[in-house]
Amino acid sequence: MLRPSARNHGGCTMTKADIIEGVYEKVGFSKKESAEIVELVFDTVKETLERGDKIKISGFGNFQVRHKNARVGRNPQTGREIEISARRVLTFRPSQVLKSALNGSLAPGGSEGGSNGAT
Numbered sequence: 421m422l423r424p425s426a427r428n429h430g431g432c433t434m435t436k437a438d439i440i441e442g443v444y445e446k447v448g449f450s451k452k453e454s455a456e457i458v459e460l461v462f463d464t465v466k467e468t469l470e471r472g473d474k475i476k477i478s479g480f481g482n483f484q485v486r487h488k489n490a491r492v493g494r495n496p497q498t499g500r501e502i503e504i505s506a507r508r509v510l511t512f513r514p515s516q517v518l519k520s521a522l523n524g525s526l527a528p529g530g531s532e533g534g535s536n537g538a539t
Contacts, residue, residue, distance in 0.1 A: 436462070469510060481514040 436458060443454040465483070468475055475483040490506040514522075 472508075477515075479515055479517040481512055481518055484511050484513075485509070486511055 440455045440458045444451050469485050472485050485508050491504050492501050493504045
């Protein structure tokens with residue numbers, strides 16, 4: 421299992437270096453080859469999203485670029501209206517498999533006792 425490095429981020433954040441280390445340990449490639457593979461995957465994801473294409477990763481989730489139109493907002497400090505420009509935003513929707521894995525890890529012994537009451 422890949423684990424975030426406690427030395428850099430208090431054990432709470434996984435970095436690209438941690439992913440490279442995990443590929444190196446699990447697959448057996450050299451560190452250089454592992455870094456190249458991880459970089460290639462991230463570059464491919466970035467280029468795909470820059471084109472506006474959707475990314476579907478089975479068992480993980482979907483990444484999609486959404487277009488937001490320009491709109492009028494309000495400065496919370498002054499109450500003055502300002503225009504918020506049109507932009508593209510990245511959204512991520514986790515798959516049911518990922519949601520189940522995350523929610524199942526909250527309860528000791530799997531999915532028993534840790535639910536929010538819904539069945």
